[in-house]
Amino acid sequence: MSAIAIRGVRKNYGKTEVIHGVDIDIADGEFIVIVGPSGCGKSTLLRMVAGLETITEGTIEIGGRVVNRLEPGERDIAMVFQNYALYPHMSVFDNMAYGLKIAGLSKTDIRARVGKTAAMLQLEPFLDRKPRQLSGGQRQRVAMGRALVRDPAAFLLDEPLSNLDAKLRVQMRLEIKQLQQSVGTTALYVTHDQVEAMTLADRLVVMHDGVAEQIDTPMAVYARPATTFVAGFIGSPAMNMLPVEAAGNLGLTLANGRTVKPRDIRLPEKGRKAILGVRPEHIAPVSGANADLELDVVAVETLGADTLAHGRLAGAADGSGELVARLPGSTQVQPGDLLPLAIEPGMAHLFDAETGARLAELDLPAKAARAVKPLAEALNA
Amino acid sequence: MVENRPLLNLLSHLVLIVGVVIVAFPVYVAVIASTRGPTDFMSGLIPLLPGPHTLENYRRIVFSGVSTSGAPPIGMMMVNSLVMALAIAIGKIAISITSAFAIVYFRFPFRQLAFWMIFITLMLPVEVRIVPTFKVVADLGMLNSYAGLSIPLIASATATFLFRQFFLTVPDELTEAARVDGAGPMKFFRDILLPLSRTNIAALFVILFIYGWNQYLWPLLVTTDTGYYTIVMGIKRMAEVADAIPQWNVVMATVVLAMLPPVVVVVLMQRLFVKGLVESEK
Structure with missing residues (x-):
């Protein structure tokens, strides 16, 4: 659990700048949703926080520690990917335990923590199964479990619900929100879906063309959009x-x-x-x-x-x-x-x-x- | 096909049967010949039914060898072939999987160049570079040794290329998930890439084992000591006797025995990799 500070972050691919200086201060335990159309740089920003992309300029702090030059594994974060990225050859238990094993926890500790998380997510009956034997919603839950079990400083979620059908998406949306509230971990969530953004966020970051156009609570973004882009993007019909x-x-x-x-x-x-x-x-x-x-x-x-x-x-x-x-x-x-x-x-x-x-x-x-x-x-x- | 036409069925079965016969007949003749006496094949008519000399023929090649053609007992040659085939298969897989890992997952100067240099060796099989390779092996003192038999055949691009193609299909998210989990490159390789490559490794092992087992020209060149003869070249030596008629019964018995290990490998590995193929389906 800790705050994240993104200060003046820019990203270049070759000579093209795709993120033009983003500043976001995320308080401890806050649920921040980054929303924007495809290609606005929201995923890139998240991946920079995760350490999967290098930061061209600016700094990112997690829990008061500048992490610019740290490997993803050293940043004390957990990430949920769009396609879940579960290790296909490992059982659900091993998928969740892998990060803990690398962190050097004892076998009894690992079993206790995985067991606790699995109970929280109702995954206990599936611990011995392989990911391919699970449904989409269950896989999604395992991906969440893999993040939760490590008890990280922050969750990073990259469009985690977009591979689910509409009904399941609504259900998982609620579950994610409840989970985040019960563990109180800072979360950074990327989506292009404005309904997800509005319902999940404590605060919303609306991104457009590599710029954070507005950072505010969902209702404030709805009631007082800062730009015509935000006004047109949030709300349906536009x-x-x-x-x-x-x-x-x-x-x-x-x-x-x-x-x-x-x-x-x-x-x-x-x-x-x-x-x-x-x-x-x-x-x-x-x-x-x-x-x-x-x-x-x-x-x-x-x-x-x-x-x-x-x-x-x-x-x-x-x-x-x-x-x-x-x-x-x-x-x-x-x-x-x-x-x-x-x-x-x-x-x-x-x-x-x-x-x-x-x-x-x-x-x-x-x-x-x-x-x-x-x-x-x-x-x- | 979903059509149900009896004539078409008949035709397709006929084609398949003809194909099987064409492939299987020589093998059948070899098996029959190995059960017959030394002169049966010289009588003009090729016998098509098993004869009474089975045990005698096999006992002879296994325990005493064919002294007239300077071939040692078959056991030693089988062991040599096995060592060579295993060394080539395992060595090739080990080298190519690590080099493919380097090429796909690391960014280093001249990476593309390295890849293309490996790739170009595809155009240079052993037969093409045999004279310089022999010179190198001879100068290194590796003639008449297992190292000399296997090392020059280990360096090859095919397997590297196959592993590279496979690694490119592994989703990036998997790599990233492993990085977020704190796995370093070697941990990722061992815990994730290697298990995922299991089917590819099995398939390659089958192909490379047979490739190694069937090597003929190279062992013929680098071995002069009978202690390092391999079975395939041994067969050739038996069939090529000076001033005498080849003893086809014995040669064919050797052939049948030489066929067995590849068959065993294929049968065993096929089960593994069919299972693997089914499993990896998402």
Whole structure:
């Protein structure tokens, strides 16, 4: 159990830099999820922490010790791989015991520790089997067991669930979270799946093109995405992005020439170009008079609980002003309808039109945070 | 094939039977000849049924040898062949698996060059480099020794190449998992790579054992002492007698005995490597 500090880490392959200086401070016992599209450098970063890739620049500390030049085996970490990487010729017991054997533990100690871990993971009936005689979920559990049994300073997990089917993935996701909480070991988890990221993480690192775009709690990342990339990556369906121009007191001018004035957010100075981001779930159907936007519905997806209305702003030119609204499942809507919609108060996001960075100066203090705090205090009292 | 056509079945069986007969007939003749008297094969008609001289023929080659052709009793030659074949098979596997390990898992200067140099020796089998090799072996004083029989045949690229190809198919994650577990290169080699290569080693052992056992030209060159004769060249010596008719019955008895060890190796190892093949299936 120990903290991990990643400071100014860069990685070059030849002349191409793939990680452009990442800083992350991970507290002891924290569950950090690194999420991003493929090729964003998240796995590379994890492998640098593991010691499987060299660090071009910067330092990585595990438990206050700079590990840049240490072999993976000397870093006191355990790793779970995407394809589990179980030793195919060894039994489950030997797979779990191998690291302990190398560490020079006595046979009785090894048996005790493997036994304890196997009990925790319900692997006892399988200890004598070979990995090929196990199902995907069981293999996954053995891979977890191999990491747990060593009681390392940190777990590193590289997309450990992506080889499982959807149902098992949900189940293992929960198990991993519970295991991590019960042993209290720092964990660094890489995934491209935003649901995994949101549900597992104490804090989320959203990576894009070798840069950590935002490091925050899942809810903060969802509620206040730092860039348009983060805004579009977290949340499903993705956040709507509408180019706007500030029109002073009138609000924001949309691509179709109409203006919209979102509530509970400051407006940029007149003439400033920006991007208005609104999540589909924060758009509500209203009566015509109160509408902020009008959606020209092109396609409808009924998901049962929700109905997704795809379309574009009424009057917008082709290829611009595309918008998705997530409506209650009971909403009656058909392609061709003109749907009057309103943006929920405080749920509009504004980003700089050029850099894509959040115009944080326009945010009002979050109401939700104020409402939650007294409750938490009341519970603690 | 899933088709069920009687005519096709008949035809395919016919082809298979003809193939088996073509391969098996000479072996059958050899076995028959080893049971017959010395002159039976000179009578013009090749006998196809076993004769009464089996024990006599085999006893002769095992215990007294064929003095007329200067061949020692067969036991010594069998032992020599066995030593040579085992040395070649084990030596080749040991050298090639370690060199493949170095080439695949270590980054060192001129690694590619080293690989290609090993690879190029594929083009230079013993027969091609036999004169310089003989010179080297002679200068090193290795004529008439087991070392001289086996060492020049041990250096070869085939096995290195096969192991390299196999190591390339071992997933990187396995190597990485071992590194995270704290295994150094030699531990990884011994605990993970070697057990995983078991089937390949078994298959190569079969091939190389037979290769070593069947060596003819090289033993003929480097041995002059009958104490180092191998069985294959012994057969040749028996068949090539001056001023006399070869005693085919004895020669064939030797042939039959010479055939046995490779057959035993194939039968035993085949079970191992078929098992291995099935097991490694994920």
